Amino acid sequence: MPSESPAARKPTARIPRCAQAERGYDVAQVDEFLAAVHAALASAPHEPGDPARGLNSTQVRATVFAGARGGYRPEAVDALLDAAEDALAAAERERCLRARGPEAWQEHLDDLTRLLRNRLDRARTQRFRRPSRPRAPGYSAAHVDVLCERLGSRLEGAAPLEPAELRRAVFPPAQGERSYEEQQVDAFLDRAVQLLLASR
Known part of the structure; x- marks a missing residue:
């Protein structure tokens, strides 16, 4: 099982928020997606080209969140997504090496x-x-x-x-x-x- 990256932790209040007058990323959407990342890393992500096994690294990069006042700060979430993509890509590589050589x-x-x-x-x-x-x-x-x-x-x-x-x-x-x-x-x-x- 791959080691858990910072992005793989379950969502917490530690992600910094924007002021109420500022727009950030929708909190519920971010929390839901980071929970999916956590689950994907905990269950050994799939090989490249096999979309049937859940969230993959390319899906992390393609994710877009709605804006919301007082939401999570985009730069903080983006850093977590970068780490998540790195971790999922590494796990995909290890899985392919083990399964196919x-x-x-x-x-x-x-x-x-x-x-x-x-x-x-x-x-x-x-x-x-x-x-x-x-x-x-x-x-x-x-x-x-x-x-x-x-x-x-x-x-x-x-x-x-x-x-x-x-x-x-x-x-x-x-x-x-x-x-x-x-x-x-x-x-x-x-x-x-x-x-x-x-x-x-």
């Missing part, structure tokens, strides 16, 4: 690497789709490309890059040929975080 885990890593490389190897400003509508806002292609090149260097072992830098990446808005579609970039970064965690 190192060859299967390496195949999983190779598949993720190929997926990312297919996009990283494209030319600058051509790595992702443009927004579907001409005036729709997107992410600045130039800024996304800089992060993509850092990721490429990380995959080659030439430079460090931590999952937290991808989780917290913020790009200036842009339109037209200078922009990338936000959803496609976000999905790519999710896969990149998954690979960096799996490679630890």
Whole structure:
């Protein structure tokens, strides 16, 4: 059984709250989700690609909470979610190694690497789709490309890059040929975080 991370503890009042006039994360939603994280870690999380066994690391990263006055402070909850994702990813790796062996885990890593490389190897400003509508806002292609090149260097072992830098990446808005579609970039970064965690 994986060791319990700080994020795996049952929800308590120790998570700092916003002042009543400020908006934070909805307390009930956060408590319910952290309880699910606790249960997932206590019951040995599933292997990558097996959604039938409960909460997984990628679901943690995709979680969004409603806003509420006097709710939990977002930065505190986000830190707990980062720790939860790290712990679940580590548990998934150990489970796969025990059940299927190192060859299967390496195949999983190779598949993720190929997926990312297919996009990283494209030319600058051509790595992702443009927004579907001409005036729709997107992410600045130039800024996304800089992060993509850092990721490429990380995959080659030439430079460090931590999952937290991808989780917290913020790009200036842009339109037209200078922009990338936000959803496609976000999905790519999710896969990149998954690979960096799996490679630890």
